[in-house]
Amino acid sequence: MEEPNGALAEPVQREISRLAVLAGQRLLQHGAESTLVMDVARRLGLALGVDSVEVSLSASSMVLTTLSDGRCITTTRRCQDRGINMQVVTEIQRVCIMAERGVLDVDGVHQRLEQIKPMRYNRYLVIMMIGLSCASFSRLAGGDWPVFALTFFASAVGMFVRQEIAHCHFNPLLNFGVTAFVTTLISGFGQVYQIGEAPFLAMASSVLMLVPGFPLINAISDMVKGYSNMGIARWTMASLLTLSTSMGIVAAMNVLGVWGWLS
Numbered sequence: 484m485e486e487p488n489g490a491l492a493e494p495v496q497r498e499i500s501r502l503a504v505l506a507g508q509r510l511l512q513h514g515a516e517s518t519l520v521m522d523v524a525r526r527l528g529l530a531l532g533v534d535s536v537e538v539s540l541s542a543s544s545m546v547l548t549t550l551s552d553g554r555c556i557t558t559t560r561r562c563q564d565r566g567i568n569m570q571v572v573t574e575i576q577r578v579c580i581m582a583e584r585g586v587l588d589v590d591g592v593h594q595r596l597e598q599i600k601p602m603r604y605n606r607y608l609v610i611m612m613i614g615l616s617c618a619s620f621s622r623l624a625g626g627d628w629p630v631f632a633l634t635f636f637a638s639a640v641g642m643f644v645r646q647e648i649a650h651c652h653f654n655p656l657l658n659f660g661v662t663a664f665v666t667t668l669i670s671g672f673g674q675v676y677q678i679g680e681a682p683f684l685a686m687a688s689s690v691l692m693l694v695p696g697f698p699l700i701n702a703i704s705d706m707v708k709g710y711s712n713m714g715i716a717r718w719t720m721a722s723l724l725t726l727s728t729s730m731g732i733v734a735a736m737n738v739l740g741v742w743g744w745l746s
Contacts, residue, residue, distance in 0.1 A: 491532055491551045495589065500556045502592050503528040503536060504547040506575050508560040511545060513601070514567035516701050517710040520545070523579050530582040531589055542716035564655075567697050570602045606646055613692050614639035621688035629679035633670060637689040641666030645692075656727040659693055663731025666690050674741040686732075693728045695721040 491499070507524035515523075521538045524547060528536035533549040548557040578595045581587045587595060617638035618631045626634070645662040649655075670689040673682035698721040706714030736742050 493554065493556075496533060496549055496551045496554065497556055498589055498593070499528055499531045499533055500547060500549045500558050502531065502589065502596065503549065504545065504558050504560050505596055506579065507538060507545055507547060508562050509596075509599070510572055510575055511540065511562040512565040513571040514569070514697060514701065515572045516708075517705045517713045518708050519572070519576075523576060527579045527582055527592070530579070531592065540710070540713055542713065542720075565601070566649075568601045571599055574599045610639050610642045610646070613642040617688050617691050620691055621684045624684050624688060626681055626684040626688070627679045630673065630681060630685050633673045633678055633682070634685040634688045637666050637670035637685060638692055640669055641689065642692060656723055659724050660727040660731040660734075663690055663693055663728040664735045665731075666693075667732045667735035668738065671735055671739040671741050675739060690728065690732060693724075695724045698724070 503524045506527050507520050510520045510523060517540055520540060524538050524545075525536040528547075528549050533551045535550045537548045537550075539546040543563070544559060544561050546557065546559045548555055575596070578587065578592055578599075581595075582592050614635040618635035621634040622631050641662050644665045645658060648658040648661060666689045667686055670682075670685040673679060673685045679685070698717050702714045702717035702721060704714075705711075705717060
């Protein structure tokens with residue numbers, strides 16, 4: 484709906500502001516880099532009819548302002564981490580493109596954004612694939628089949644523990660530390676009982692699932708593209724996750740009295 488002079492009515496501009504900030508919020512929550520978050524929010528607002536869109540990001544929130552015919556509307560959203568999910572990121576980008584092409588109006592964008600739900604793989608499939616991937620790393624590093632089997636079991640149990648702790652909504656730092664402890668404790672028995680020719684490979688390979696690769700990549704990408712605050716915040720979080728993992732590994736090694744690849 485437009486006013487007589489052709490400008491957007493205030494309720495319409497307010498709804499566009501809500502939709503743009505919702506798109507940006509969900510992108511930030513599910514692991515998109517800062518450039519993509521700001522670009523999609525801006526493009527979506529412009530496609531729906533406002534004159535300009537300004538976005539400010541922080542590690543846990545975003546502020547968005549739309550301008551239409553000299554009238555500004557500003558809204559703020561808290562962006563709590565919901566886990567990396569590229570399916571959500573892709574679907575929101577698709578909605579933005581459809582709005583730019585005129586396929587979706589304000590109501591259509593609202594309906595499509597509400598319909599986007601994070602797709603989750605079956606948890607037992609994830610456990611099996613994590614176990615296989617870590618076990619494959621041990622095999623590539625020169626481990627034999629007993630080491631492969633031990634790595635598979637240790638990383639699969641570790642992933643199960645990680646999922647259970649995440650389901651209870653504990654702090655991610657505690658999650659990574661406990662998971663690293665349990666995983667290293669199980670794989671460390673290979674060193675205690677000399678399972679396979681190189682049991683220390685199981686200790687090194689089974690915790691590779693805890694490497695925060697995606698946050699580190701996003702952190703570097705943000706800093707390179709000029710979003711230093713976001714990059715530093717993400718780098719700090721990734722570093723803390725790495726520290727928690729290291730503490731869990733060292734604690735398990737102390738309990739068993741073995742030091743794996745450090746001995």
